[in-house]
Amino acid sequence: MKAAYGGIEAGGTKFVCAVGTGPDDIRAEIRLPTESPETTLGKVIDFFRQQQEHHEIAAIGVASFGPVDPDPDSPTFGFITNTPKPGWANTPVAPTLKDAFDIPIGFDTDVNVAALGEHSWGAARQVDTFVYLTIGTGIGGGGMVNGQLIHGLIHPEMGHIAIPHDWDRDPFAGTCPFHGDCWEGLANGPALEARWGQPGELLPPAHEAWSLEAHYLALGVTSIMMILSPQLVVMGGGVMEQEHIFPLIHHEVKSLLNGYIQSPTVLEGLDGYIVPPALGGRSGALGAIALAERAHRAS
Numbered sequence: 001m002k003a004a005y006g007g008i009e010a011g012g013t014k015f016v017c018a019v020g021t022g023p024d025d026i027r028a029e030i031r032l033p034t035e036s037p038e039t040t041l042g043k044v045i046d047f048f049r050q051q052q053e054h055h056e057i058a059a060i061g062v063a064s065f066g067p068v069d070p071d072p073d074s075p076t077f078g079f080i081t082n083t084p085k086p087g088w089a090n091t092p093v094a095p096t097l098k099d100a101f102d103i104p105i106g107f108d109t110d111v112n113v114a115a116l117g118e119h120s121w122g123a124a125r126q127v128d129t130f131v132y133l134t135i136g137t138g139i140g141g142g143g144m145v146n147g148q149l150i151h152g153l154i155h156p157e158m159g160h161i162a163i164p165h166d167w168d169r170d171p172f173a174g175t176c177p178f179h180g181d182c183w184e185g186l187a188n189g190p191a192l193e194a195r196w197g198q199p200g201e202l203l204p205p206a207h208e209a210w211s212l213e214a215h216y217l218a219l220g221v222t223s224i225m226m227i228l229s230p231q232l233v234v235m236g237g238g239v240m241e242q243e244h245i246f247p248l249i250h251h252e253v254k255s256l257l258n259g260y261i262q263s264p265t266v267l268e269g270l271d272g273y274i275v276p277p278a279l280g281g282r283s284g285a286l287g288a289i290a291l292a293e294r295a296h297r298a299s
């Protein structure tokens with residue numbers, strides 16, 4: 001049997017570990033609650049050690065919550081850096097795996113890796129400049145420009161852009177510990193729940209919460225469209241599982257653009273332009289396998 005890759009979706013509430021080569025070849029998968037770094041990474045290492053008895057694992061890819069250091073030339077490459085998540089600041093995730101397995105380790109942000117998954121097997125196969133947004137506990141954005149995952153000074157932090165906040169329409173102050181009413185602070189899952197007194201999945205589709213949520217999401221997406229000119233916008237995460245919000249976002253974005261972007265893709269309608277992830281909740285774990293394959297090829 002040909003060699004497999006390990007993929008890790010390292011999230012703030014759970015870690016998903018998988019072994020395989022793609023969506024049609026997942027040979028093993030496990031979900032672990034995110035506990036302390038020592039406990040969680042210990043269980044991750046145990047899982048892949050057991051899997052190595054059955055499969056040759058050529059490399060491991062990690063899709064990590066952040067902020068992270070994704071720069072391979074940095075002494076802290078593969079670290080989760082200044083996260084507010086208790087116990088996880090300055091955690092050497094990739095170095096710990098490298099020490100345990102001595103195989104190539106790919107490491108990037110959860111959203112960049114999910115973008116890679118969608119580019120490899122999902123909604124973004126036909127494009128090379130696009131964004132992947134997750135709207136959940138936080139708001140994160142990653143993606144590709146000309147076929148390269150986006151890095152720079154560190155990595156994009158699209159969730160923390162400033163958007164207009166009409167305090168009369170929405171007196172809620174926002175949830176972001178750094179900025180209050182940035183995009184994430186106004187439109188993440190916890191903001192929905194705090195503003196309306198119940199979580200998004202319990203708010204009925206006709207609730208006024210959704211028109212405000214769509215308005216905020218559309219403001220952020222429109223800014224990203226103006227800056228990056230993506231050929232596609234993929235929107236995943238827990239809030240977007242309420243799929244009735246997509247048509248509201250399409251409507252709001254169209255109205256905000258006001259005919260300015262003269263691309264047939266946008267002028268013909270946004271149904272095929274702002275879309276859910278084709279891999280559903282599996283973009284991260286599958287993207288991590290694609291990232292491992294890249295790390296293996298590069299080594």
Ligand code: ZN
Pocket residue numbers: 159160176177178179180182183184185
């Ligand atoms: Zn913020």
